[in-house]
Amino acid sequence: MNSEERTLVEILDENKIDLAKYINYVSAPSAGAIATFSGTTRDTFEGKTVVELRYEAYVPMAIRNLKSICHSARSSWDLHSIAVVHRLGTVPVGETSVFIAVSATHRADALDACKFLIDELKASVPIWKKEVYSNGEVWKENTEFLERKSELGKNDGFCRRKVETEAPDRKGCCKAKVKVEEPVHTSSS
Amino acid sequence: MEVKTEGDNLPTATPVVKDGPSVQIKVLFFAKARDITGLTELSMEVSSGSTTQDCLNELVAKFPSLDEIRHCIVLALNEEYTTESAVVKDKDELAIIPPISGG
Numbered sequence: 001m002n003s004e005e006r007t008l009v010e011i012l013d014e015n016k017i018d019l020a021k022y023i024n025y026v027s028a029p030s031a032g033a034i035a036t037f038s039g040t041t042r043d044t045f046e047g048k049t050v051v052e053l054r055y056e057a058y059v060p061m062a063i064r065n066l067k068s069i070c071h072s073a074r075s076s077w078d079l080h081s082i083a084v085v086h087r088l089g090t091v092p093v094g095e096t097s098v099f100i101a102v103s104a105t106h107r108a109d110a111l112d113a114c115k116f117l118i119d120e121l122k123a124s125v126p127i128w129k130k131e132v133y134s135n136g137e138v139w140k141e142n143t144e145f146l147e148r149k150s151e152l153g154k155n156d157g158f159c160r161r162k163v164e165t166e167a168p169d170r171k172g173c174c175k176a177k178v179k180v181e182e183p184v185h186t187s188s189s
Numbered sequence: 190m191e192v193k194t195e196g197d198n199l200p201t202a203t204p205v206v207k208d209g210p211s212v213q214i215k216v217l218f219f220a221k222a223r224d225i226t227g228l229t230e231l232s233m234e235v236s237s238g239s240t241t242q243d244c245l246n247e248l249v250a251k252f253p254s255l256d257e258i259r260h261c262i263v264l265a266l267n268e269e270y271t272t273e274s275a276v277v278k279d280k281d282e283l284a285i286i287p288p289i290s291g292g
Contacts, residue, residue, distance in 0.1 A: 039292050057291070058219055058284055061268040086291060098292050118292060126265065126284070127291025128220035139221045141261075141288035149288075152263050153270035 006081040007074075009066040011059050014089035017096045026081035026103035033107035035114035039098040041091050048133045055088045055097060058126040062086070069120045073102075076116070077109040084117060086127055097129070123148045210237040212279040216248065222262065222285040225254045235277065241266060242273035244283055255285075262287050 008025055019038065026034055041053050070082045080103040091097045100117050104110040121127075123144035130139050216231045223229055235244055241264050249255045264271050265284040277283060 055291070056220065058217065058265070058268075058286070061265060061284070062291075064268055122289075122292040124270075124289070125291050126219065126286055126289055128287070129290045130220070139224075139287065140290035142290050142292065145289045146261070149261070149263055153272045153275075 007067065007070045008081075008083040008085075009063055009070065010083075010085040011057055011062055012085060012087045015087065017085055017087055017099050019096065019099055022083040022085055022099055022101045025083045026101045028080050028103060030105060031080040031103035031110075032105055033110040034101060034103045035107065035110035036102075037098075037100040037114050037118045038096050039118070040096050041093045043093045045131060045133075048135075050093060051132045051134055052093065053091045053097060054130045054132060055086070055091060056128050057086070057088055059088075062125050062127055065125045066121065069117060069125070072120070073113045073116055077104065077113040078106075079104045079109055079113055082113070082117070084121070086121075086125075088127075119144060124152060211235060212237055212239070212277060212281070214244065214277050214279075214281045214283055216244070217282060217284040219284065219286060220290075221258055221287040222255065225258065226252045239277055240273060241271055241275050241277060241283060244277060245273070245285075248285070258287055 006025070008022070019036075023034060023036065041050070043050055066084050066086075070084065073079060073082065081101075082103075083099075083101045085100075086098045087096070098118070098121065100114055100121075102110045102114045102117065104113070122142045128139060130137050211234050213232060213234050216233055218226050218228055218230065231248075233244065233247065235247060245259070245264065249259060263286045264273065265286055266275055266277065267282050268284075270286075
């Protein structure tokens with residue numbers, strides 16, 4: 001496998017998501033970390049028994065948005081490969097509806113980017129789910145979307161940038177994996 | 190097309206249709222918007238210079254029940270989120286995006 005950056009975005013119709021395929025896709029000898037997120041159908045919502053979820057999407061726009069989100073993630077973190085896949089149609093309880101795999105040299109980049117990708121997907125990618133109960137059904141609404149709604153459509157509002165936080169530069173405490181024995185110098189300065 | 194006549198639900202901001210050039214756009218309905226209109230898509234002729242908001246006003250006039258979700262939808266023009274002041278062009282694709290729920 002070559003070392004160039006790779007991104008895979010897929011919207012699947014009525015097929016089980018083959019998690020191994022996407023993990024393999026992002027695997028690379030230079031990537032020391034693979035972070036994944038798997039969204040699965042829950043069996044209850046507020047006490048109601050969920051029978052199944054039904055997903056639909058504005059497919060061409062969803063693919064465009066997802067690619068744009070992946071691009072944005074790359075500008076914020078040092079990533080190797082990204083795979084994002086969403087399933088449409090009926091997803092029975094317990095099965096995966098969305099799967100994200102991110103590889104990076106180091107785990108912090110992979111983990112943070114993975115969270116960013118699912119958060120952005122839920123806020124801005126035109127995919128809908130109807131929750132079907134034994135006695136009714138309802139279109140769900142992501143709170144992430146409702147919070148972002150007023151920004152969508154404005155310049156650059158579609159994809160929120162990573163929030164920059166001041167990370168303390170903690171060198172030397174417990175960070176080094178390789179322990180180096182050094183002679184202890186005492187200084188009186 | 191089915192036309193509902195409950196006067197109470199008619200929007201107050203129905204655009205005035207002027208004589209002059211017009212443009213033809215395609216409107217897409219998803220999720221709850223599709224349930225309300227009973228349509229997945231619709232071809233619509235609007236006067237040249239119309240904004241996406243003008244189009245939405247006309248759609249609410251055609252489908253008064255759309256008014257109940259109007260405050261929570263967003264619009265996409267040619268597969269990108271847009272504002273209500275964007276002007277539509279001939280053959281544009283306007284999508285009515287109710288609250289999304291992917292994931």
